[in-house]
Amino acid sequence: MKQIFKTMKITRLIFPVWILLLSGVVITGCSSQNESTPQTENHANADEHGSEEAQHTEAEGDHLEEESEHSGEVHLSQDQMASLNISVDTLRAGSASSVIERPASVMYDMDRIAKVGPRIEAKVVKVLKDLGDYVEEGEPIVQMSSVGLGKIKADYIRLRAAIKKEEAHFKREQNLYEQDISSQAELLQAELEYEQAKAELDAASEALRLYGLSQNDIQNIKAGSDTPLSYFYLSSPLSGTIQERNLSPGQTIGPNETPVHVADLSKVWVMIDGYEQDIRNLSTGQKVELSVRSMPGSTFTGTTDWISYELDKETRTMPVRALFDNPDGQLRAGMFGTARIYTNSKETAALIPVDAIQQIEGSNRVFVPGEEPGSFRPVAVRLGNERDGYVEVLAGLEPGQTAVLSGAFDLKSALTAATRSASHGH
Numbered sequence: 001m002k003q004i005f006k007t008m009k010i011t012r013l014i015f016p017v018w019i020l021l022l023s024g025v026v027i028t029g030c031s032s033q034n035e036s037t038p039q040t041e042n043h044a045n046a047d048e049h050g051s052e053e054a055q056h057t058e059a060e061g062d063h064l065e066e067e068s069e070h071s072g073e074v075h076l077s078q079d080q081m082a083s084l085n086i087s088v089d090t091l092r093a094g095s096a097s098s099v100i101e102r103p104a105s106v107m108y109d110m111d112r113i114a115k116v117g118p119r120i121e122a123k124v125v126k127v128l129k130d131l132g133d134y135v136e137e138g139e140p141i142v143q144m145s146s147v148g149l150g151k152i153k154a155d156y157i158r159l160r161a162a163i164k165k166e167e168a169h170f171k172r173e174q175n176l177y178e179q180d181i182s183s184q185a186e187l188l189q190a191e192l193e194y195e196q197a198k199a200e201l202d203a204a205s206e207a208l209r210l211y212g213l214s215q216n217d218i219q220n221i222k223a224g225s226d227t228p229l230s231y232f233y234l235s236s237p238l239s240g241t242i243q244e245r246n247l248s249p250g251q252t253i254g255p256n257e258t259p260v261h262v263a264d265l266s267k268v269w270v271m272i273d274g275y276e277q278d279i280r281n282l283s284t285g286q287k288v289e290l291s292v293r294s295m296p297g298s299t300f301t302g303t304t305d306w307i308s309y310e311l312d313k314e315t316r317t318m319p320v321r322a323l324f325d326n327p328d329g330q331l332r333a334g335m336f337g338t339a340r341i342y343t344n345s346k347e348t349a350a351l352i353p354v355d356a357i358q359q360i361e362g363s364n365r366v367f368v369p370g371e372e373p374g375s376f377r378p379v380a381v382r383l384g385n386e387r388d389g390y391v392e393v394l395a396g397l398e399p400g401q402t403a404v405l406s407g408a409f410d411l412k413s414a415l416t417a418a419t420r421s422a423s424h425g426h
Helices: 002-014 017-023 040-055 060-069 078-084 147-178 184-210 215-219 276-281 408-425
Strands: 026-028 073-075 087-090 092-094 099-108 113-116 122-127 140-145 231-235 240-245 260-263 267-275 287-292 300-307 317-325 336-342 349-353 358-360 363-369 375-380 382-387 390-395 402-406
Touching (some): 099 287, 140 260, 147 184, 184 215, 287 317, 317 336, 349 402, 363 408
Parallel strands (some): 092 349
Antiparallel strands (some): 087 402, 113 260, 349 390, 358 363, 363 402, 382 390
């Protein structure tokens, strides 16, 4: 019954041709294109024949073709073609996933940022470098004072003096033993005391290294200096710019605090919000182009170097990281922009402008030229990914076929108007 109803509907649309001629557009069923004089019986037979073919196929392409057969056809005169500015061209092969465009944000390269703080509780004496200052690796940033560190330094000075004494004693015992004046037991005892003093000095030196003093700083420790033993410097572990400073003179800082941040801005990370459907097309080493909102017209180039194996439970996005050179410091942490990832996907689908897709009878349609000049019929299509105003056609049309690329909305309007005129005429 449903098929008979469709057949009767098409017959009703075709019969009052004189009404459609008044509107300037003729609509016909696709199955009657070759008939010079439409006949109700012929239309019914053709429609029934198309229905039988649709019932005997399960392929998606055949299903889309069946949908297209019932969508009618628009006939336009040359004047109407010119006024509607309809453009017909050959569909080219492409892939919307060959370039993936996604939101992105700039952040510091975490391998090139140092969070600096004391390894022992200390008080700030003097801040030597301020925000925005560039520092070389090993350059002092803050002068600090620690009573605990001062005691370790004093102990180091004592041990350094003690080892000299023990070393001299050991050498004297060696000379006496060689002259048969001293016994072997006395020599071994002197050697033991010397080795113990040496071990204690090494332990004190290592403790100073653990608290952040360099070997040069340790060698320069001496009593009677104008600089108190409690003083030491926080130095930068890398060359970069001071990006954060959360201390002031007189402030006490604990070993769990890092009040100074130094960042090497010559390289930055760009974090990209990938989508679940992007997974199969993404890999490390792919070229990325970044454009940021604050610098329109500027483009930066980087490379993907990490892709997450986990999607965010709330946003369903997948973090993708790209590494960018930033020698001029133009890219700054916190900037937002758009990243274009070049995936090198195979171009096998037909690409068509998004505006060429029209919703007709609840499905996506593309108008293609009919057999007669000025005739167009809507073809049902299945769509894929979209990019830069183009969308993939996965079924219904193939690369190399011709289709209406612009003016599709006008054709849809003409088809709708003709259908309504035919309906009211009946």
